[in-house]
Amino acid sequence: MTATASVPTPSFGAARTVRLGLSRAGYELRSYFRQGDTVFFTFLFPLLMLTIFSVAFSDAEFGRTPDGDPVTAAQYYLPAMLAAGVLLSGLQNMATDIAMEKSDGTLKRLAGAPLSPVSYFIGKIGQVLVTGVLQAALLIVAARIAFDVPLPTEPAAWLTFAWVFLLGVTTCAILGIGLSGLPRSGKSATAVIIPIVLVLQFISGVYIQFSTLPEWLQSIANVFPLAWLAHGMRSVFLPDSYAALEAGGAWNLPGIAIVCGIWLVAGLVVTRLTFRWIRKDG
Amino acid sequence: MTTENVVEVRGLTKAYRGFEAVRGIDFDIRRGETFALLGPNGAGKSTTIEILEGYRDRTGGEVRVLGADPRHGGLAWKARLGIVLQSSGETGTATVREQLRHFAGYYPNPRDVEEVIAAVGLEEKAGTRISKLSGGQKRRVDVALGIVGRPELLFLDEPTTGFDPEARRQFWALIRSLRDEGTSILLTTHYLDEAQQLSDRGGIIAGGELVAIGAIDELGGADARIPIVRWLQDGVLRQERTTEPGALIARLAAGGEPERLEVIRPSLEDIYLELVGETAAAPALEGSPA
Numbered sequence: 016m017t018a019t020a021s022v023p024t025p026s027f028g029a030a031r032t033v034r035l036g037l038s039r040a041g042y043e044l045r046s047y048f049r050q051g052d053t054v055f056f057t058f059l060f061p062l063l064m065l066t067i068f069s070v071a072f073s074d075a076e077f078g079r080t081p082d083g084d085p086v087t088a089a090q091y092y093l094p095a096m097l098a099a100g101v102l103l104s105g106l107q108n109m110a111t112d113i114a115m116e117k118s119d120g121t122l123k124r125l126a127g128a129p130l131s132p133v134s135y136f137i138g139k140i141g142q143v144l145v146t147g148v149l150q151a152a153l154l155i156v157a158a159r160i161a162f163d164v165p166l167p168t169e170p171a172a173w174l175t176f177a178w179v180f181l182l183g184v185t186t187c188a189i190l191g192i193g194l195s196g197l198p199r200s201g202k203s204a205t206a207v208i209i210p211i212v213l214v215l216q217f218i219s220g221v222y223i224q225f226s227t228l229p230e231w232l233q234s235i236a237n238v239f240p241l242a243w244l245a246h247g248m249r250s251v252f253l254p255d256s257y258a259a260l261e262a263g264g265a266w267n268l269p270g271i272a273i274v275c276g277i278w279l280v281a282g283l284v285v286t287r288l289t290f291r292w293i294r295k296d297g
Numbered sequence: 298m299t300t301e302n303v304v305e306v307r308g309l310t311k312a313y314r315g316f317e318a319v320r321g322i323d324f325d326i327r328r329g330e331t332f333a334l335l336g337p338n339g340a341g342k343s344t345t346i347e348i349l350e351g352y353r354d355r356t357g358g359e360v361r362v363l364g365a366d367p368r369h370g371g372l373a374w375k376a377r378l379g380i381v382l383q384s385s386g387e388t389g390t391a392t393v394r395e396q397l398r399h400f401a402g403y404y405p406n407p408r409d410v411e412e413v414i415a416a417v418g419l420e421e422k423a424g425t426r427i428s429k430l431s432g433g434q435k436r437r438v439d440v441a442l443g444i445v446g447r448p449e450l451l452f453l454d455e456p457t458t459g460f461d462p463e464a465r466r467q468f469w470a471l472i473r474s475l476r477d478e479g480t481s482i483l484l485t486t487h488y489l490d491e492a493q494q495l496s497d498r499g500g501i502i503a504g505g506e507l508v509a510i511g512a513i514d515e516l517g518g519a520d521a522r523i524p525i526v527r528w529l530q531d532g533v534l535r536q537e538r539t540t541e542p543g544a545l546i547a548r549l550a551a552g553g554e555p556e557r558l559e560v561i562r563p564s565l566e567d568i569y570l571e572l573v574g575e576t577a578a579a580p581a582l583e584g585s586p587a
Contacts, residue, residue, distance in 0.1 A: 027373050042391065123385075
């Protein structure tokens with residue numbers, strides 16, 4: 016059979032894969048912001064929680080800066096909410112989204128189209144990055160303007176924020192892809208994913224002060240990336256003296272890179288090995 | 298096997314956990330023709346079409362689609378296909394136009410998006426979100442997405458389900474125009490009038506086997522098309538198949554005017570039901586001379 020010889024061969028190379036990936040990202044972003052429920056439950060949720068905590072605990076004591084100024088509830092909870100946002104925008108959004116697309120036929124349609132899975136994932140991660148950055152910016156600006164939270168001024172702190180944030184979003188997104196295979200149907204996606212996310216937030220020091228948790232629970236939480244992301248965010252937005260409250264009495268930035276890095280690589284390998292557009296024989 | 302065939306299927310089998318859904322079928326689709334695959338639900342139609350589309354792996358046999366094995370069809374191969382699946386439950390937030398523009402970008406030589414929207418009759422809904430469309434309108438979006446890439450070979454799996462009669466006529470006109478442009482089409486449908494209107498050739502699948510194949514007007518063979526003369530004699534309904542109904546009627550009329558006389562030429566539907574009935578081993582179909 017020589018039919019392939021007569022086929023015109025337009026380019027299906029890497030440049031096209033990236034171009035379609037960016038096109039997917041734009042398409043995904045537009046879809047994201049048109050879904051009122053996801054905007055509320057993943058995009059605005061951390062801001063809502065920050066507001067509630069700031070108001071509810073406005074009289075509570077969260078310690079003092081070395082200068083003797085009290086640390087407000089908003090300042091104390093800002094790093095936790097930033098970490099929660101990374102988890103929601105990355106893991107929760109990605110896992111429920113892909114699970115839905117698996118069951119509603121979107122992936123089957125894409126499987127039949129000349130689209131590389133790589134383009135699809137560039138689109139997904141692009142969407143997560145953009146929404147994650149907007150969410151973080153919104154949180155930080157709201158904290159500064161509405162709740163008068165002092166922000167770090169040293170570039171080193173912002174550099175730490177940038178890499179912790181990027182590593183966190185990417186890791187959570189990849190893990191979200193892995194978890195998307197867990198729900199048996201699109202309908203059960205949120206019911207399966209949200210409890211996981213919620214439990215992780217409670218044991219990782221997002222809602223409850225990490226240092227007040229029993230040590231064994233801290234050890235469990237430290238296996239997962241979220242506790243480390245929250246730790247990293249605290250190192251950026253809380254006074255240095257707060258390091259004394261952490262395990263070992265110091266900020267452990269290499270620990271963040273190691274734990275998140277391991278999850279990221281493991282997630283990538285698992286995704287590469289297991290992702291299929293569709294189950295071929297159901 | 299020649300390169301003039303866009304689809305070549307030889308001895309195709311597919312088993313699911315011991316159940317044989319497809320039990321050795323052979324057919325070709327020639328370049329430029331519209332081929333209808335007919336058969337009852339569960340006969341193996343969708344399994345066959347999904348194997349050709351690359352969605353399912355076969356158990357045995359040989360399959361060539363546009364010269365390639367669908368199991369290893371890459372992006373360049375997919376770019377030459379158009380696929381309209383049997384069902385698509387997507388409730389996207391994209392509008393009709395946005396969805397088509399986006400998908401057009403996947404193909405090297407796409408059709409003009411506005412022309413495609415007009416061809417499926419959705420001009421007035423072009424700016425509407427797909428989730429807000431009716432079932433029939435969503436189906437038209439599926440068809441539009443199937444043709445926007447200017448496919449050489451178009452798979453249409455029960456494309457007109459949920460269409461009203463007018464929409465179905467419009468759809469037929471669209472398929473004819475695609476055919477005129479040289480598009481090869483594989484169609485499955487439950488509407489036999491649709492198959493008769495649109496296709497050049499067809500095959501009937503029942504129980505995982507191809508029980509008939511040929512030009513759509515000759516399916517089932519000449520014998521299946523022998524007219525039936527039916528009349529009432531002494532209160533009993535009689536019928537006889539004959540290639541010379543006129544002579545039979547003349548003989549009958551010689552003995553007086555026959556009551557409730559009629560000549561029936563088997564339609565595609567009659568032939569289809571007979572063929573499908575036989576293989577489904579339906580218990581004792583009465584009055585079915587073969």
